[in-house]
Amino acid sequence: MTEGWDHIDWAQHDGAFGPAREAPEIFRAIASGGAEAAAEGRFAFYESLHHQGSVYPATVVAVPLLVELAMRPGVHGRDDLLSTIGRLGDPERSYGDVQPEVRAAVAAQSERLRPALDDPDPQVRAAAAYAADAAGAPAAGVADGLAGVARHLATAEDRRAAETAFAALLRVGSPAWREPALTAWAAGYDPVAAELFWDHPPAFDPEALHAIRGRLAAGTDGATPLIRLLHRWGPAAVEAAPEIAAAYCGVAAGALAAIGAHSAVPMLLERAFQGDIRAALAVRDLTGDGGAVPGAVAAHGARRRVDGFDLHLAAAAGPELAPLVPALRAWLAGPDLTDDVRCEVARLLWRATGDPAEALPTARAVLDQRGSSIGFAARLAADLAPDLDGADPGLADGLWAALSGAARWARPIAARGLWQLGVAVGDLVGPLLAGLAEARAEEAVALLVDMRATAAVPVLADLAERDERVPRYGSVSYYGSDVSWHDDALRARLRAAVTALGEP
Numbered sequence: 001m002t003e004g005w006d007h008i009d010w011a012q013h014d015g016a017f018g019p020a021r022e023a024p025e026i027f028r029a030i031a032s033g034g035a036e037a038a039a040e041g042r043f044a045f046y047e048s049l050h051h052q053g054s055v056y057p058a059t060v061v062a063v064p065l066l067v068e069l070a071m072r073p074g075v076h077g078r079d080d081l082l083s084t085i086g087r088l089g090d091p092e093r094s095y096g097d098v099q100p101e102v103r104a105a106v107a108a109q110s111e112r113l114r115p116a117l118d119d120p121d122p123q124v125r126a127a128a129a130y131a132a133d134a135a136g137a138p139a140a141g142v143a144d145g146l147a148g149v150a151r152h153l154a155t156a157e158d159r160r161a162a163e164t165a166f167a168a169l170l171r172v173g174s175p176a177w178r179e180p181a182l183t184a185w186a187a188g189y190d191p192v193a194a195e196l197f198w199d200h201p202p203a204f205d206p207e208a209l210h211a212i213r214g215r216l217a218a219g220t221d222g223a224t225p226l227i228r229l230l231h232r233w234g235p236a237a238v239e240a241a242p243e244i245a246a247a248y249c250g251v252a253a254g255a256l257a258a259i260g261a262h263s264a265v266p267m268l269l270e271r272a273f274q275g276d277i278r279a280a281l282a283v284r285d286l287t288g289d290g291g292a293v294p295g296a297v298a299a300h301g302a303r304r305r306v307d308g309f310d311l312h313l314a315a316a317a318g319p320e321l322a323p324l325v326p327a328l329r330a331w332l333a334g335p336d337l338t339d340d341v342r343c344e345v346a347r348l349l350w351r352a353t354g355d356p357a358e359a360l361p362t363a364r365a366v367l368d369q370r371g372s373s374i375g376f377a378a379r380l381a382a383d384l385a386p387d388l389d390g391a392d393p394g395l396a397d398g399l400w401a402a403l404s405g406a407a408r409w410a411r412p413i414a415a416r417g418l419w420q421l422g423v424a425v426g427d428l429v430g431p432l433l434a435g436l437a438e439a440r441a442e443e444a445v446a447l448l449v450d451m452r453a454t455a456a457v458p459v460l461a462d463l464a465e466r467d468e469r470v471p472r473y474g475s476v477s478y479y480g481s482d483v484s485w486h487d488d489a490l491r492a493r494l495r496a497a498v499t500a501l502g503e504p
Contacts (some may be wrong), residue, residue: 010024010026014056014058017048020048020058023062025060029046031071031075033076034076035076038076038107040432055088055095060101060102068083071115078121078124079126081127082131083131086127088105089134090101113132114145117133118148121159122158125152126158129165131146135359144280146165148167148207149161149162151165151425152470153184156464170196171200181194182208194225194229195224195225198229198232201233202229204237208273209237209240212240227252230244231254234258240463241256242263244264253276256282262287268286275296275303276300277293277300277311291319292324295321298327301327308343308376313345315351322365325352328352339372343376345362346362346374347380356388363398364394364398374401375402375410377402395421399421409440425451426455431478432447432453432456433459442493446497451502457498457501469498
């Protein structure tokens with residue numbers, strides 16, 4: 001009996017060692033009824049078509065055949081085959097010029113993988129969840145199957161597969177996240193993948209709100225992602241104010257403000273007097289009165305460890321910081337500040353007085369050092385730029401250094417500052433396009449649109465549609481890699497930018 005692999009001219013498709021003429025024998029071995037022969041076939045597949053993680057033109061052709069065997073009853077090592085399919089679709093686990101084509105081939109097969117998500121063998125379910133997640137956005141088509149796997153979040157045996165499936169449901173915005181989450185919370189388990197709630201918040205759900213309140217009241221160690229979801233839900237989650245206050249952590253103040261928890265103001269004021277800047281800002285958001293912010297900043301500054309990010313947030317109070325001006329000037333002149341905190345103190349002084357000259361020397365000095373804090377100085381300089389009268393050559397030199405510096409996150413910020421200082425758009429397009437594969441690519445794309453950089457359209461369009469993966473950044477966590485998802489999201493932004501900019 002002939003199989004699909006017998007009808008392919010493998011001599012036209014290269015593997016690790018040239019034309020992959022051995023492929024039919026490999027697939028026949030995998031499909032054989034003998035466990036030992038099947039294992040030898042899987043090993044031969046790795047050697048020939050996935051050699052040390054590399055993929056080849058023949059691998060692209062092989063993906064549908066591998067999926068067919070993984071779904072065929074009686075084939076030995078189906079979990080191993082599904083894991084291989086997941087690795088082929090995972091940019092962190094497979095490499096080579098054709099990796100995007102291999103991943104696309106995996107994505108095209110996602111619907112065929114769906115029955116494996118309900119397989120009685122937990123190892124098969126786990127591998128199928130990984131394969132579905134590696135497929136990226138097409139995982140939305142198998143949401144019901146993923147939900148079936150995710151229901152086992154509280155079961156130690158199936159937990160990693162369940163976390164992977166739960167993460168995929170959140171990323172594609174499927175309402176099927178709800179039942180697995182409720183089941184896990186009822187069992188006293190907080191999903192690790194709940195950290196995705198901030199970037200991928202599901203729609204408000206009253207029953208989920210009740211369950212989250214219960215978890216917070218129980219003193220869960222996983223309070224932060226739950227409170228961040230309540231923040232995203234806004235006033236609809238106001239009933240959870242007592243539980244958020246009781247489980248107070250770094251994200252609680254912002255959440256209390258976002259849900260409109262006016263009953264929490266006394267507690268927040270008490271924390272503000274102790275140097276909790278976020279609590280003071282929450283009171284300001286809830287009442288319109290920023291009087292607690294200067295005191296919170298002063299008390300915070302007296303701490304042994306000063307948080308530059310919290311100081312950055314405090315700058316939003318603007319003129320309400322005026323009572324702090326003498327203290328801020330003395331603080332800025334002191335010897336004990338790190339450069340990143342120094343930049344934030346300078347920002348506070350500028351916002352309190354409305355005079356950019358208060359912060360300009362600090363921005364120039366830290367930029368000129370070309371040190372590890374250059375990114376923070378670039379952010380300060382970029383924010384100052386619109387308030388300056390004309391060009392500032394010294395500031396511009398420092399921003400050019402930041403644009404080409406090691407702090408990749410600061411490059412789009414530096415470019416924005418240069419643009420606001422009057423640098424020609426054409427001089428900035430090249431550096432921004434060169435950094436689109438790095439972190440903060442979304443900011444670079446947004447800046448190109450803001451600058452009306454129509455000359456960038458051909459490159460943006462090519463990046464959006466090319467086979468090679470665009471971003472080179474991402475992370476690998478307990479529930480899988482997010483590189484594929486970053487790629488999908490960035491391509492969508494690139495297409496939107498091309499539409500916004502139109503033809504060059």
